Amino acid sequence: MAYKQFILVCGGTGCESSKADAIYKELIAQAEAMGVKNDVQVVKTGCFGFCEKGPIVKVLPSESFYVEVKPEDAKEIIAEQIVKGREVKRLLYKDERQKDRIKVEDIQFYQKQFRIVLRNCGIINPENIDEYIARDGYAGLEKALFQMKPEDVIAELKTSGLRGRGGAGFPTWRKWEFSRGPVSDQKYVVCNADEGDPGAYMDRSTIEGDPHSVIEAMTVCGYTIGASKGFVYIRAEYPLAIERLKIALNQAREYGLLGDNILASGFSFDIEIRLGAGAFVCGEETALMQSIEGNRG
Numbered sequence: 638m639a640y641k642q643f644i645l646v647c648g649g650t651g652c653e654s655s656k657a658d659a660i661y662k663e664l665i666a667q668a669e670a671m672g673v674k675n676d677v678q679v680v681k682t683g684c685f686g687f688c689e690k691g692p693i694v695k696v697l698p699s700e701s702f703y704v705e706v707k708p709e710d711a712k713e714i715i716a717e718q719i720v721k722g723r724e725v726k727r728l729l730y731k732d733e734r735q736k737d738r739i740k741v742e743d744i745q746f747y748q749k750q751f752r753i754v755l756r757n758c759g760i761i762n763p764e765n766i767d768e769y770i771a772r773d774g775y776a777g778l779e780k781a782l783f784q785m786k787p788e789d790v791i792a793e794l795k796t797s798g799l800r801g802r803g804g805a806g807f808p809t810w811r812k813w814e815f816s817r818g819p820v821s822d823q824k825y826v827v828c829n830a831d832e833g834d835p836g837a838y839m840d841r842s843t844i845e846g847d848p849h850s851v852i853e854a855m856t857v858c859g860y861t862i863g864a865s866k867g868f869v870y871i872r873a874e875y876p877l878a879i880e881r882l883k884i885a886l887n888q889a890r891e892y893g894l895l896g897d898n899i900l901a902s903g904f905s906f907d908i909e910i911r912l913g914a915g916a917f918v919c920g921e922e923t924a925l926m927q928s929i930e931g932n933r934g
Contacts, residue, residue: 640678642719643697647759649684649845650838650877652691656708657681660692663711668719677719683758683846684838687746690730695741695759702741703728754802758846763881766888769849775894781857782902787817790861802839816862824864826855826906829925830871830878833917844871844878848885852895852908859906867908870925872915882910 646652646661661681668674685693690704694714701724703714710728717723730744741747752758761768769775781790794810801807816824828851832840844851855867871879886908889895897905916934918924924934 640676642677642699644677644679644714644719645682645695645697645759646679647683647685647691647693648681648763648877649688649691649758649842650875651684651688652693653877655692657692659708660694660706660711663708664694664715667712667715671715671720673715673719677715680762681764682760683763684755684842685759686750686755686842687744688838693759694728696724699724700740701725702730702744704730754843754850755846757850758842761847763846763848764884766849766885766892769847774849775853778853778856778860778894779900781860782900782904787861787863790857791817813858813861816864821863823866824859824862826858826862826864826867827922827926827929828855828867828869829920829922830869830875831913831920831925833872833915833920840871841875841878844869844875844882848878848882849889851882852885852889855908856895856899856906860904865906867906868911868929869908870911870913870919870929872913872919874915879910879912886910 644664646664647657648661661679664679665674668677668679685691685695687693687704692706694703694706695701696703696714696718699718701718703710703725706728710725713725714728717725732744757769757772761772766774785793791810791814794813795808799809801809801812830840830844851869855869859865859867869882871882873879886895893900896907899906911929913919913928916928919928919934928934
């Protein structure tokens with residue numbers, strides 16, 4: 638179906654706590670009630686990052702950026718913008734420096750940001766693998782499996798300068814090289830998504846808004862170091878991230894991108910979720926691994 642317009646509703650934890658889900662459902666209901674459900678697609682995305690102005694609703698292709706939206710505003714958005722083609726000006730983000738309406742890229746909050754890890758958050762539906770694939774998702778995994786040897790992947794990481802996101806900034810290529818060296822019948826890839834810092838949103842936003850990127854990266858890591866099993870360690874207090882990760886894992890398996898003989902390459906790798914009980918110390922890697930094994934962190 639060729640939609641004329643798209644409404645993106647922030648589905649991150651911050652906006653969800655302010656009734657974003659109700660906004661999403663009401664937009665769909667109003668579009669149907671006003672006879673325009675075939676003209677507009679309503680999509681729940683990951684976090685837009687601008688949590689203080691949430692819930693956020695963005696309309697494409699007009700780039701209308703609505704902030705602090707309430708469920709009762711859904712009827713007006715559909716009636717005015719989708720039916721009549723007029724923006725709801727009272728909901729538009731307003732910048733005190735400029736009198737006129739401004740585009741998202743002109744908002745001061747976003748101007749100094751260059752998104753890499755969060756590039757898909759706020760753009761795709763995290764519960765739809767096809768939308769991730771449409772933005773070159775799993776192309777990196779395919780390239781690694783069929784065009785690169787494990788040492789080539791490590792060399793590429795070294796060239797990229799990719800480092801850990803923690804305070805130490807440890808080079809990723811070196812960690813993968815250390816892990817690749819030892820010979821073992823069974824190796825594991827562990828994703829530390831515990832993130833115990835109060836109010837922290839980094840890992841949570843990535844998994845909530847783009848879970849397939851984590852799955853793809855872990856699978857590439859497994860291929861590179863010779864691991865066949867992965868664990869995502871995430872605290873139970875992140876129910877939305879956990880639910881979306883479960884959906885993404887099942888979709889990846891259905892598409893042959895996870896599990897036995899991935900893409901008929903002969904390489905097998907699967908991922909299991911392990912829930913943490915909220916112990917801050919389990920964010921540290923050795924405590925985390927103890928917890929995964931069922932011991933005290």
